[in-house]
Amino acid sequence: MSVTAPLGFRAAGVAAGIKSGGARDLALVVNDGPSRAAAGVFTSNRFKAAPVLWSAQVLSGGRVRAVVLNSGGANACTGPLGFQDTHATAEKVAEVLDDSAAEIAVCSTGLIGERLPMDALLGGVGTAAAQLSRDGGLAAADAIRTTDTVSKISFRRGETGYMVGGMAKGAGMLAPALATMLCVITTDADLTSEELDTVLRKATSVTFDRLDTDGCMSTNDTVLLLASGASGVRPDLAEFEKVVTAVCADLARQLLVDAEGATKAIAIEVVGAASEEDAVAVGRAVARSNLLKCAIHGEDPNWGRVVSAVGTTDAVFDADRVNVAVNGIWICRGGAAGDDRDKVDLRPRDVTITIDLSAGPHTATVHTTDLTAAYVHENSAYSS
Amino acid sequence: MSVTAPLGFRAAGVAAGIKSGGARDLALVVNDGPSRAAAGVFTSNRFKAAPVLWSAQVLSGGRVRAVVLNSGGANACTGPLGFQDTHATAEKVAEVLDDSAAEIAVCSTGLIGERLPMDALLGGVGTAAAQLSRDGGLAAADAIRTTDTVSKISFRRGETGYMVGGMAKGAGMLAPALATMLCVITTDADLTSEELDTVLRKATSVTFDRLDTDGCMSTNDTVLLLASGASGVRPDLAEFEKVVTAVCADLARQLLVDAEGATKAIAIEVVGAASEEDAVAVGRAVARSNLLKCAIHGEDPNWGRVVSAVGTTDAVFDADRVNVAVNGIWICRGGAAGDDRDKVDLRPRDVTITIDLSAGPHTATVHTTDLTAAYVHENSAYSS
Numbered sequence: 001m002s003v004t005a006p007l008g009f010r011a012a013g014v015a016a017g018i019k020s021g022g023a024r025d026l027a028l029v030v031n032d033g034p035s036r037a038a039a040g041v042f043t044s045n046r047f048k049a050a051p052v053l054w055s056a057q058v059l060s061g062g063r064v065r066a067v068v069l070n071s072g073g074a075n076a077c078t079g080p081l082g083f084q085d086t087h088a089t090a091e092k093v094a095e096v097l098d099d100s101a102a103e104i105a106v107c108s109t110g111l112i113g114e115r116l117p118m119d120a121l122l123g124g125v126g127t128a129a130a131q132l133s134r135d136g137g138l139a140a141a142d143a144i145r146t147t148d149t150v151s152k153i154s155f156r157r158g159e160t161g162y163m164v165g166g167m168a169k170g171a172g173m174l175a176p177a178l179a180t181m182l183c184v185i186t187t188d189a190d191l192t193s194e195e196l197d198t199v200l201r202k203a204t205s206v207t208f209d210r211l212d213t214d215g216c217m218s219t220n221d222t223v224l225l226l227a228s229g230a231s232g233v234r235p236d237l238a239e240f241e242k243v244v245t246a247v248c249a250d251l252a253r254q255l256l257v258d259a260e261g262a263t264k265a266i267a268i269e270v271v272g273a274a275s276e277e278d279a280v281a282v283g284r285a286v287a288r289s290n291l292l293k294c295a296i297h298g299e300d301p302n303w304g305r306v307v308s309a310v311g312t313t314d315a316v317f318d319a320d321r322v323n324v325a326v327n328g329i330w331i332c333r334g335g336a337a338g339d340d341r342d343k344v345d346l347r348p349r350d351v352t353i354t355i356d357l358s359a360g361p362h363t364a365t366v367h368t369t370d371l372t373a374a375y376v377h378e379n380s381a382y383s384s
Numbered sequence: 385m386s387v388t389a390p391l392g393f394r395a396a397g398v399a400a401g402i403k404s405g406g407a408r409d410l411a412l413v414v415n416d417g418p419s420r421a422a423a424g425v426f427t428s429n430r431f432k433a434a435p436v437l438w439s440a441q442v443l444s445g446g447r448v449r450a451v452v453l454n455s456g457g458a459n460a461c462t463g464p465l466g467f468q469d470t471h472a473t474a475e476k477v478a479e480v481l482d483d484s485a486a487e488i489a490v491c492s493t494g495l496i497g498e499r500l501p502m503d504a505l506l507g508g509v510g511t512a513a514a515q516l517s518r519d520g521g522l523a524a525a526d527a528i529r530t531t532d533t534v535s536k537i538s539f540r541r542g543e544t545g546y547m548v549g550g551m552a553k554g555a556g557m558l559a560p561a562l563a564t565m566l567c568v569i570t571t572d573a574d575l576t577s578e579e580l581d582t583v584l585r586k587a588t589s590v591t592f593d594r595l596d597t598d599g600c601m602s603t604n605d606t607v608l609l610l611a612s613g614a615s616g617v618r619p620d621l622a623e624f625e626k627v628v629t630a631v632c633a634d635l636a637r638q639l640l641v642d643a644e645g646a647t648k649a650i651a652i653e654v655v656g657a658a659s660e661e662d663a664v665a666v667g668r669a670v671a672r673s674n675l676l677k678c679a680i681h682g683e684d685p686n687w688g689r690v691v692s693a694v695g696t697t698d699a700v701f702d703a704d705r706v707n708v709a710v711n712g713i714w715i716c717r718g719g720a721a722g723d724d725r726d727k728v729d730l731r732p733r734d735v736t737i738t739i740d741l742s743a744g745p746h747t748a749t750v751h752t753t754d755l756t757a758a759y760v761h762e763n764s765a766y767s768s
Contacts, residue, residue, distance in 0.1 A: 044696075046695040046696075046701075077719055077720050079704070079718065113721045290755075294763035304458075304495065304496025307431045308602065308603050311430040312429060312430075319432075335431065336462055371760055376755055379675055379678035380681040381682055
């Protein structure tokens with residue numbers, strides 16, 4: 001299923017030899033139409049990988065025939081030669097599909113700063129093209145994994161009979177800045193690239209953009225939305241946005257649960273904010289507090305570490321009116337100690353920290369994880 | 385020595401019973417004059433502890449007779465009653481010194497959100513007053529430790545014969561935002577409070593403000609500079625600033641080396657910046673990258689994690705012209721791989737990461753540490 005759940009898409013995932021261990025490392029997703037409308041959002045990191053620069057160019061045309069994705073190397077910070085590698089990859093896909101390279105998006109993920117093994121990669125494109133199938137969605141999702149322990153896939157049926165499917169990868173370097181990983185979403189609905197762009201920006205802004213596991217923003221983040229139109233259905237845009245948002249939220253949740261070393265999934269729920277921007281800013285500040293993330297790992301409802309992070313923001317609030325609940329127990333009321341902290345049960349994996357700014361009607365939820373020795377081990381033991 | 389190195393100061397450090405283990409937990413530093421000129425800088429966290437609110441008020445008068453400091457409790461987020469506790473502490477010190485509470489600064493450090501045990505604390509003030517001496521600087525420095533494994537003290541002699549001494553505490557929650565810990569600096573030079581204020585702001589802006597071990601800003605940070613005038617020397621201000629900056633830099637270095645769980649002291653040296661602000665912004669972004677801090681812990685010269693952090697800033701630079709050296713080896717040139725990364729020796733405790741933005745003549749250095757499993761253990765094992 002995954003990206004091949006909607007009609008009009010074929011996919012494949014193969015072992016091209018880019019990774020050393022013989023695991024799958026190259027995925028191809030092809031849109032057989034009749035439509036090729038597409039939209040994309042990309043990392044806001046100013047060091048953009050070659051495939052990000054290339055794909056942003058492709059998406060500016062609003063049409064995508066196929067996406068080729070590789071793990072085993074990010075092709076970031078590789079200079080003009082790295083960009084040529086991306087271009088050659090797109091040309092190779094265009095050749096095997098007898099199509100135009102200008103409508104081939106490219107995504108890469110892995111170590112920054114090293115060139116890709118182009119012989120292996122281009123050979124893998126041929127192999128993948130030969131294996132393209134309506135059942136290839138799972139293999140494609142598997143091929144884009146790096147430190148991900150599981151494949152991330154999702155699909156939903158729209159009310160009027162169309163489908164939305166998706167796959168994603170990402171386990172570290174997850175921070176919100178328009179897309180924080182690689183993700184391809186497909187649909188057989190019939191929509192224009194402008195409609196897809198509007199929906200994708202709204203959906204990612206409340207899902208992937210509100211995920212922050214380690215405050216580190218990738219150079220390669222890309223989320224693509226491709227529409228084949230093969231169902232012949234033109235959905236209501238608001239309803240379509242709901243379905244795409246649900247798929248994005250499902251994939252974001254899978255990224256969160258699989259985040260490197262994490263043992264807790266923490267929702268930072270900000271309420272009573274003067275604006276949604278304030279709510280998001282407060283949520284992000286709290287989500288980035290290493291001290292709080294350590295405390296939650298130790299199952300310590302340390303609300304002092306919550307408010308000290310809230311206090312670093314410019315959001316509208318009065319320190320004497322801020323309330324904090326952990327898993328429903330309001331242990332900080334009016335900026336001081338509230339209910340008995342011993343009542344807080346932090347044993348479940350899911351933790352909700354609610355911050356009431358008492359400053360207005362707006363809300364937002366940012367998702368993060370705990371900080372663990374396993375995260376340190378995973379990220380100090382090898383280059384990734 | 386420490387705060388009692390300059391003439392005109394007495395100090396004491398006693399076990400008042402605020403901490404459970406019987407360790408010293410209350411310090412008193414008294415300025416016997418003839419001058420009482422003083423200046424202070426405080427946390428920019430919007431949740432300011434009661435002693436910060438009190439001391440900022442005291443310092444607005446430009447005169448300080450004494451500073452009372454306690455560990456074992458931050459008296460932060462304790463509401464109006466917590467403020468009354470601080471006030472009562474100042475009144476008690478005023479009573480034992482037969483002076484005015486309006487010239488008594490108060491500092492507290494420890495867990496956020498709990499009231500202080502006032503009987504123990506006020507009793508300790510009496511004990512400390514009885515033990516005040518010209519030799520009390522070391523005991524005072526010992527009494528303000530929380531998770532600090534060692535006392536932090538420093539002193540320097542000015543060119544014209546005056547002295548500057550200091551003590552500090554801080555091992556976690558260190559992030560730059562005008563003072564990131566408790567610090568009292570004393571001098572027997574004769575200067576006005578305005579002169580002291582100018583010098584202290586300049587000195588802290590290039591020392592404590594450029595220290596960031598875990599991105600977490602405290603609610604209690606305070607740096608005070610007290611002048612007794614007892615040497616009778618009126619130093620040249622520029623020379624005095626150099627001496628105060630040297631004492632601050634020495635104390636900041638001691639905080640860095642003792643940071644929770646750290647095994648590496650990392651200097652992020654930004655050169656070629658279009659402005660000093662840009663240089664500091666880039667330095668801080670890199671200093672806050674958990675992924676980089678893990679990589680350095682693993683002795684992996686992962687420059688991709690450096691540039692991906694640089695890329696999150698608004699600083700002026702062209703991604704294709706950024707160079708990065710680790711311990712002197714330029715492993716990233718022009719935004720891509722440079723010299724052989726195997727040449728980088730990351731075994732020493734001191735690590736220097738040099739980032740050349742190729743955008744101007746300005747520089748700044750931000751200091752941080754590695755991220756270790758020990759940091760996670762220390763901060764998840766108990767409330768602090």
